[in-house]
Amino acid sequence: MRLWFRRLRDGEARGRRLPVDHYVSELERVLRGPSRMRADLVREVRDGLTDMADALEDDGLVRPEAERAAVLEFGTVAEVAPGLQRELSFAQGRRTGWLLFVVVALQMAAAEIAWRNDPLAVGPSVRLSEGYLCLADLMDKSQYVILALGLAAVAAFGPAGRWLPAGTGMVRAGGLFAIVAVVFKSIIAIHLVALVPGMMAQPLTLGGAAYQAAVFFLPVCFVMASGWRCLRVGGARLRTA
Amino acid sequence: MKPDELRGHLDALILAVLEKEALHGYAIMEELGKLSSGAIDLPTGTLYPGLRRLERIGYLRSSWSTVGGRQRRTYELTSAGRRALADERSAWQRFTSVIGAVLDPSATHT
Numbered sequence: 001m002r003l004w005f006r007r008l009r010d011g012e013a014r015g016r017r018l019p020v021d022h023y024v025s026e027l028e029r030v031l032r033g034p035s036r037m038r039a040d041l042v043r044e045v046r047d048g049l050t051d052m053a054d055a056l057e058d059d060g061l062v063r064p065e066a067e068r069a070a071v072l073e074f075g076t077v078a079e080v081a082p083g084l085q086r087e088l089s090f091a092q093g094r095r096t097g098w099l100l101f102v103v104v105a106l107q108m109a110a111a112e113i114a115w116r117n118d119p120l121a122v123g124p125s126v127r128l129s130e131g132y133l134c135l136a137d138l139m140d141k142s143q144y145v146i147l148a149l150g151l152a153a154v155a156a157f158g159p160a161g162r163w164l165p166a167g168t169g170m171v172r173a174g175g176l177f178a179i180v181a182v183v184f185k186s187i188i189a190i191h192l193v194a195l196v197p198g199m200m201a202q203p204l205t206l207g208g209a210a211y212q213a214a215v216f217f218l219p220v221c222f223v224m225a226s227g228w229r230c231l232r233v234g235g236a237r238l239r240t241a
Numbered sequence: 242m243k244p245d246e247l248r249g250h251l252d253a254l255i256l257a258v259l260e261k262e263a264l265h266g267y268a269i270m271e272e273l274g275k276l277s278s279g280a281i282d283l284p285t286g287t288l289y290p291g292l293r294r295l296e297r298i299g300y301l302r303s304s305w306s307t308v309g310g311r312q313r314r315t316y317e318l319t320s321a322g323r324r325a326l327a328d329e330r331s332a333w334q335r336f337t338s339v340i341g342a343v344l345d346p347s348a349t350h351t
Contacts, residue, residue, distance in 0.1 A: 044266060044314045045289060051267035051313075052285065075284025083290025090297060162298040162325075 019067040020049045026077050032233045033088025034095060041084050049074055086168060089233045090157040093171040096226040097153030100178045103219040104146050104185070110215045111189070132195050139188045146181045168234045175230025182220045182227075189216070247283065251291050253329035254281070256300060256322055263317035265308055266292060292316055300325050 017025075024046045031038050052070035057063055074080065128136075153174045156166050193199055247254070258264065258272045269292070270285050295301040300322035306315045318326070 040314075041289070041293070045286070047311070047313055048266045048270075048285060048289065051265075055267075073285055075286035079284055080286035080289070083287065084293070087290055087293040087297065158297055159299040161294070162300070162321075 018064060019071045020046065020053060023049065023071045023074070023077065027081060027084075030077060030081050031085055031088060033085070033229075034091050037091045038088060041088070045074075045080075045084075085233070089168045089171045089230075090161075090166065092226070092230050092233045093157035093166075093174050094154050096175055096178050096223070096230050097150045097157065099150075099223050099226050100181065101147055101150030101154070103182070103223050104143055104150065106219065107185075107189075107216060108143050108147075128196075132192070135188060135195075136192060139185070139192060142181075142185065142188070146185065149177065149181075171230050171234035175227040175234060178227035178230070179224050182223045186216070186220055247281065251283075251287075252295060252300075253326065253333070255288070255291055255295060256318060256326040256329065259301065259316055259318050260323070260326060263306075263315045265313035265315045268308075269316070295322070 024042055027045060028038070028042045031041070049067070049070050052073060053063070053066040056066035056069050061069060156164060156170065157174070160166075254273060255269060258269050258276065264272065266288055267285070270283070270288055273281050273283075292301065292303070296303055296316065299319060301316045302319050303314050303316045305312050307313075308315065
């Protein structure tokens with residue numbers, strides 16, 4: 001209530017924004033990255049500025065002057081935002097690494113279950129060509145590589161940063177890898193299904209379509225979206241006023 | 242001291258300030274100013290990326306807590322952060338003794 005009266009007195013209620021509000025809005029506008037972390041960072045900056053302004057106000061400045069001085073002492077958005085943006089980029093890189101790992105692990109488990117239980121794939125009369133088995137082998141190995149690199153991204157953009165300093169270029173590379181990996185894996189997976197004799201003649205039920213969407217199509221879309229965000233935040237050029 | 246002079250030492254300074262107790266961003270900056278008798282003059286905003294980086298690499302952990310009736314994100318050292326601080330102190334002592342010996346040779350013979 002006290003704060004409301006102060007702001008009313010200082011003119012904010014008549015439509016003028018105080019310097020801290022203006023600074024925080026500008027920071028919020030230029031930062032890109034996971035929304036929860038971004039909101040958390042902005043809130044922390046606002047708290048820091050408010051604490052500074054309160055201390056200056058206690059020293060005798062009126063509120064707008066105290067906020068102006070706090071903003072000046074804090075550093076310009078152009079000075080502060082790049083460091084915060086770097087941390088947001090790493091958070092996006094970690095998120096994409098986790099998502100890639102979880103999605104590929106889930107799809108490997110789902111494919112394994114289908115492979116072991118589908119009569120078209122494992123029935124006594126099934127004869128799979130040498131080329132088909134090579135493709136299946138390529139799929140297995142590439143999935144293990146993707147899992148390992150997904151975890152490596154989580155580590156590199158997290159605790160491993162104390163030994164191996166990462167750059168935002170690596171976040172972009174990680175995002176590109178995630179997109180290429182799920183597209184590559186999906187193309188091979190479609191071929192592995194289509195090349196099983198008689199598989200394409202099977203009718204697609206509503207339940208089967210929902211299962212395919214939930215386990216394969218949508219998770220791939222999530223990974224691609226997260227990878228795309230890595231490309232955007234990793235190369236974000238901050239446009240400060 | 243200006244930001245350029247402190248480059249490379251900010252992490253150690255933050256870890257040292259948090260050695261005794263958990264603090265929020267503004268309190269860390271105040272403590273830095275107090276301990277350095279006002280000689281450390283950094284734009285306060287440059288502290289926050291440093292805090293987040295130290296948290297990312299596991300030297301700090303943070304949580305929202307109530308300080309003076311307000312919610313503030315407070316940071317505290319982890320055990321890895323304490324080890325890193327001890328390493329920074331040893332490295333700094335080696336550095337100052339080596340450089341001191343060269344810049345002021347008479348001091349080492351007294």
